[in-house]
Amino acid sequence: MNDIFDVIVIGAGQSGLACGYYLRKTKLNFLLLDANTTCGGAWANNWDKLQLFSAASHSSLPGWQMPTKKNEYPTKKEVISYLCQYENRYSLPIKRTVNIKNVNYRDQLFELEANNGEIYKAKTIIAATGTQSSPYIPKIKGKEIFKGQQLHSSSYKNPNIYKDKSVLVVGEGNSAAQILAQVSKVTSVFWAVKNKPAFLPANVDGKDLFDQATAKYKAKKEGKEYNSKNYNLNSIVMVPNVKEAYERNVYKEYNTIAGFSENHVIWQDGTSTKIDVVIWATGFNFTTNYLRNLVSVNPNGKIETIGTSAKQQSGLWLVGFGQWTGYASATLIGVGRSARKTIKEIQDFLNS
Known part of the structure; x- marks a missing residue:
């Protein structure tokens, strides 16, 4: 041109x-x-x-x-x-x-x-x-030899194709929580996290998080200390499908990955679970x-x-x-x- x-x-x-x-x-x-x-x-x-x-x-x-x-x-x-x-x-x-x-x-x-x-x-x-x-997928021991399906959350579309399969969702953010909520309705799903997942109170949503970010921004510009309600901006927001899954106890069990074998995820405590699909909601x-x-x-x-x-x-x-x-x-x-x-x-x- x-x-x-x-x-x-x-x-x-x-x-x-x-x-x-x-x-x-x-x-x-x-x-x-x-x-x-x-x-x-x-x-x-x-x-x-x-x-x-x-x-x-x-x-x-x-x-x-x-x-x-x-x-x-x-x-x-x-x-x-x-x-x-x-x-x-x-x-x-x-x-x-x-x-x-x-x-x-x-x-x-x-x-x-x-x-x-x-x-x-x-x-x-x-x-x-x-x-x-x-898309980012962390390097985890054995990931390359795992024979099941692996996909990043950016490639995930809907849960129906995973019906009757054993699904592992990796990640502790909002994407992981929403995908867990959906997949748990059609099949067994396991949750892997690096850090303990945190949920915001039911009455807190994106508006509150944005207001907090704005207040922090203004305080920094003015050279002031910022005192907040201490909402963690990385916490999971209770949108309706997450709230519904929370009430079904979908999020009560989670673990940390130590590695993979050909057909299993290996947990930090040494136990393992057979998995067909891994969905990486890892940012x-x-x-x-x-x-x-x-x-x-x-x-x-x-x-x-x-x-x-x-x-x-x-x-x-x-x-x-x-x-x-x-x-x-x-x-x-x-x-x-x-x-x-x-x-x-x-x-x-x-x-x-």
Whole structure:
């Protein structure tokens, strides 16, 4: 392409759309590039019955609140619908099926190399590619010789195909809890954790966690001590299906893995259980490897930043990657704050 953009946003999921919202308020020439074939970002890859753990009123991008539906906690389908409507509502310039493989910096311009051979050029870039395409599975003794099925939670869709199979879910977060709730309705399921799982009180949801993150953010900016209700941001939220499973005692038994044999999981106490399927709900690394020619990228994909600005490369910002690029920035409601600040910084950078 011959065009030189003021800003190119890599990724048109929730973080890219939030950046696009604020970019449209400027006079900058910008473009969003997305690897997916359809709207909705990484949400299309989540399991069928995924529920947010915040109500619609606290799960919205800047400018337009997610429409309230019959479900207090929006479903995957409702989130995708909202994101698709959002990009149309603000007429954001998005080009899809463009997977950026590498980025170079030459003659004060970023050159973005796409999978189809095209080169895109920009004065500044925003990486908004999140984590979904970089699933993390820990190294555990014997995992390679296990003969059963193994999949990451990013590949899990629905529980029905696991009926009458012995399933092991690994992880102590919200994803693991929701998958356990579903799979336990169709077959026997076992739970493996690294640390003792913690459940939030039934009246605490994503809104409370976001409010806590916001208060912590403000206190840090003001150089003050932060006194909170001490909700652990990594604790499991009691969305309806988790609450129902909790009442069925689905979560009462858990253990820690020592290793695997060909057909069994081996527990820390030396006992073992025959397993047919392992679902790894063990989180993600950051999808940033395409920036390796510009900055140092550590093994989990993290890059040194000051706020959202890359320390090692002027003109590069990273939005929506979680705490290291802004408190609650990996959430729908939290990313707007990071996006607004980033676009203001880009305007100042280009004006200078």
